[in-house]
Amino acid sequence: MIAALLAAEEGITVNWLSLAVAIVLLALNGFFVAAEFALLASRRSRIEQLAADGNARAKSALRGIRELTLMLAGAQLGITMCSLGLGLVAEPAVAAIIEGALGEWFTLSDTATHIIGFTLALSLVVFLHMVVGEMAPKSWAISHPEDSAMKLARPFRMFVTIFRPIIWFMNTIANGVVRLVGVEPQDELAMAHSPDDLRLLLDESAGHGGLAATEHELLTRSLELSGLTAADAMTVRRDIIAVSSDSTADVAAAEAHRTGRSRIIVFEGDLDHVMGFVHAKDLLRLPHGTWANTAVGGLARRVMVTPEHHRVEDLLLEMRTERQHVALVIDEHGTVVGLVTLEDVIEELIGDFHDESDHRLGDCVKLSDGTFRVNGTLRPDQFEECTGVPLPEGEWQTVAGYVIAALDEIPSVGDRVSTEIAEFEVLAMDAYAIDSLRVRITVSG
Known part of the structure; x- marks a missing residue:
């Protein structure tokens, strides 16, 4: 027991x-x-x-x-x-x-x-x-x-x-x-993120209230810079404001007054032989009454030169380091294809803003009848941002290039073409270049 x-x-x-x-x-x-x-x-x-x-x-x-x-x-x-x-x-x-x-x-x-x-x-x-x-x-x-x-x-x-x-x-x-099974083991957790990964993180943070709308837009634009080049941000060659080196100061001053530009490109012979640029301040420093007798070639300052495929974020850093506000953009043959300013690069980062050099309406404006008036030089990403509809992928770099490819000829004012996404009407031409278009979207974004 x-x-x-x-x-x-x-x-x-x-x-x-x-x-x-x-x-x-x-x-x-x-x-x-x-x-x-x-x-x-x-x-x-x-x-x-x-x-x-x-x-x-x-x-x-x-x-x-x-x-x-x-x-x-x-x-x-x-x-x-x-x-x-x-x-x-x-x-x-x-x-x-x-x-x-x-x-x-x-x-x-x-x-x-x-x-x-x-x-x-x-x-x-x-x-x-x-x-x-x-x-x-x-x-x-x-x-x-x-x-x-x-x-x-x-x-x-x-x-x-x-x-x-x-x-x-x-x-x-x-x-x-x-x-x-063909996989290499990793000893550390992968910390690198692509721009697309970071963009998704920003969208998620904004969706949960962790980022304000303005902060989200600014950070997203900063990431998008990684895919842009100098050619994407530049003013095309035909729109460059320039004078020859033997032009007098009063001619340069007249161009500055007409266009609102403070920096005028100075070339010798043609635009592929640029000496530099003259600043409006240089003209104002000249003694009174000497404008008509002073050639701008002697006033020209050095101008930066950058290849067309140079990344925008690198160009921004170089322009700030060298304290330059203007850079010529050249192609592989050494031909000047455009000009990019510090303002152009900053606008890619924070969005468009108006200053004394902006003399035209926005590159993309929605009209009262629901159509859009767009500039021919509008990039595909800018077109999508404005209209909500992406351009089809192709060899073109602008809306004008897309329309010319669809027409298969150089258009005239009034020409129209219907594509899979919209109807395009040419409103204005600048020589052989499409200056502006009317766009009627025919598909949902």
């Missing part, structure tokens, strides 16, 4: 001890899950900033991010060990406690008691493992990635250090399997 009681008491003690071990394993499982998701969700730039500021925990977290593959393998090893331990310890202990309770409260056969106890114990252990050991720590780590990474980094790295040989061995085998 006494021996039976002692055996029963010993069994109860063993069950509760096993239950305590199971609780510890459940907590450790949650620790490894949280560490894994914290490293994956943390912003490396934020961790690097904190580490640079001297935060010791951030330095430890950064070391973990830099060997991410090994850390994740360590987390998986820890999770697997805890899960196996739970299955080995928790289920029998919980089942024994439940079976004991059922035996006291109900009169059941041993088989029924065992089946009920096993089912309830397994369900309870699986539920706690999923909720407490997996889902809860994952949600916490994702909600506070950098904070959780710094809190867990040191003990987690200690575990990885202890089991590093085993983890390295398993990780090496896993990498070999991955290479067999």
Whole structure:
């Protein structure tokens, strides 16, 4: 009798001890899950900033991010060990406690008691493992990635250090399997993002109220600069305001007054032999009464020259560095094809703005009848931004180029053409170039 009681008491003690071990394993499982998701969700730039500021925990977290593959393998090893331990310890202990309770409260056969106890114990252990050991720590780590990474980094790295040989061995085998299917394993989380990726992030931030509309537009335009060249932002050759080097100052002043331009290009012979430019301030500094006798060739300042495929963001930096506001754009043959100003580049960044040099209506204006009046030099991306309808892809770089391709001839004023997206009518010509068009959109954007 006494021996039976002692055996029963010993069994109860063993069950509760096993239950305590199971609780510890459940907590450790949650620790490894949280560490894994914290490293994956943390912003490396934020961790690097904190580490640079001297935060010791951030330095430890950064070391973990830099060997991410090994850390994740360590987390998986820890999770697997805890899960196996739970299955080995928790289920029998919980089942024994439940079976004991059922035996006291109900009169059941041993088989029924065992089946009920096993089912309830397994369900309870699986539920706690999923909720407490997996889902809860994952949600916490994702909600506070950098904070959780710094809190867990040191003990987690200690575990990885202890089991590093085993983890390295398993990780090496896993990498070999991955290479067999043609994928190269990465030791660090990829941090580089393409402009399209960043644009999606900006759209998502704006959609959730994290960015104001003006900030979203400015940042989006900044990203779009990466796809633009000097040729996209330039004033075309036929619109360049220029005078010959032997022209007098009063001729240059008249051009500045007529066009509103403060900088007039000075050429020698033709526009492919540019000497520089003359600024309106240079003319105003001349002594009174000398304009008619002073050639602008002697006043010309140096002008920047850039290839037509030069990236706009690089050109902006160069113009600011050299304190230049004007750059000639040349093609591969050395022919001047246009001129780009600092204003042109800045407008690509922040949008159009009006100043004393703008003397015409907007490049794209919606009229009262629902049609659009557009400039022939409008780029496809600008056309889409204004009308909401993209131009079909092709060799053309402007709306005029698209219309000429559709007509298959140089048009005249009044010519019309219908395409898959709209009806185009030529409103004005400048010699052989289309100056303006009326556009009636025929498809939905």
